[in-house]
Amino acid sequence: MTMFSLVVKNLLTRRARSILTASAVAIGVMTVVALGVLTFSLRETAISILRTGKADFTVAQEGVSDLLYSALDVGDLQRISAHPEVESAIGVLVATVDLDDEHPLFLELGLEPEGLEEFGVRVVDGRRYAADAENEVMLGYRIAADLDKGVGDSIDIDDSAFEVVGLFATGQVFGDSAAMMPLRPLQARERKPGALTLAFVRVDPSADIESLRTAIEDESPQLATVRTESDFGRVDRNLALLNAANFGGSILALLIGAVGVMNTTLLSFFERTREFGVLRAIGWSRRRLLVLVVGEALIVSLFGAGAGVGLGFAAVAFLERLPDLLGVFRPEFTSAVFGRALGFAFGMTFLGALYPALRAVRLLPIEAVRHE
């Protein structure tokens, strides 16, 4: 008999308790996986708006609660363009519209047709829209396939009929699931004349990007430049809140899971006091006993983690179907999320098993043997 086989035998003997402990871990892991995937996917969705533009950096209004609420104007764009280091600056108006039940947050991007190429848009079928065309639209090839639309078809957006004049690809899932149309008609329809949401800036390769960002922010303090994902929180406080909620929720899940593990492990300790005492009496060292108790907890946590990941998948599938998240939540199961979940499972188990394990090893054999 090895220590491992003894651990397994002990767990199988107390099946109900093992299952309860694994359930506590599973619920914690499920929460961590679901929150992690939700946060990561929402952040990716938001950040992919910025990535769509293939720019060196993006300019938005500083401190808005949501990136889509960012408000720039043509004057801001002109000031940015005036910097000699700027090769191009493209203003984009981003709006959302409830297209249908499946696409409640359908994204519309308004930009001048001459900026399309610079913006990283490749027309894969048909042609570009005209600069002032009020009823022409290009669809990303993904949404076109999803809606079963092609060049020449008509599409109703916000009670207006548009002709699909072309299909485009950007290399970004988010962009390829949007519609693009001329800037001014979209500004008019949104009742935001001269308004922009974001400016995508390309910089002369010989210029110092960081100096330029500083210069733009000094010149227009209401603006923030975004180059990396870590900058993103400056222009989208929702993301910071989401990250904080994810962190807080995960910590709570860790604590709740740990209390669950501790509860069952402690009950097991009281139930097995004599057994531990007998093992000490026949020569088991404190360390060996600790390995036994922690080993049992670790095996349980592994099973709990596995079940928790499965439940996490189910929870994410459920969240994906929530009407409020349709269209903005495209789950991405990254290895980091699973790594974190596994870490949490072990963390939960370690925290939960620590106290009972320490009590077990501090037990005096004579007290345990006398224990009734």
Added chain:
Amino acid sequence: MSDLAQPMIEVFDVAKDYDHGTIRALDGVSLTVDRGEFVAVTGRSGCGKSTLLHLLAALDRPSRGRIVVDGRDLVQRGDLDEFRRREIGLVFQLHHLLAHLDATENLEVAMMGTHRRRAEKRVRALELLDAVDLGARATMRPPRLSGGERQRLAIARALVNEPGILLADEPTGALDTRSIDSVLALFRRIRDERGTTIVLVTHDPTVSAATDRIVEMRDGRIVDRGVSTA
């Protein structure tokens, strides 16, 4: 290396107090047990005989005095786990076997921490089960064994690491007459074949009569050290 002329167990003026000295379980106990001796410690319930056995097994520490086992003072030793694993074997009245493990596994658990390989442990366990007439019960769990068989299994567990001393606390207390006879015969065989020193605590005169020497205790003191009949 053990000095064969030296007694196996020497107890010098040992006292044991509980509850901050309000209860004195042992008071000035001194005792010597020779190598290979089979000794019974008797006395009424509460006279301190089990306390003495627990001190000999290093399950507890004396409040005063010294206990020297095989030439080494237990109070000075820092490796009491090792002492319990290798140098003594313990048998309890209620056997305290692990109910979810079979007879072989109960013996193997006691060998964990020794340098034997897994296969060697299995062979050793099966040999010992044969030696205590439990070879046919190797895969049975303790709840399926009779009282006498459980106690024989507990004795096998105590012997599994080939200790020089066997300490048994009322090992026949829960057995019927037939089982008592078989357990006592087993103790005698162990002493005769292996030269194991055996200290057995009992309040049953028929059990103590089967040993080499009877040490009688009363109110925490030894009142009669007995004379060896070996």
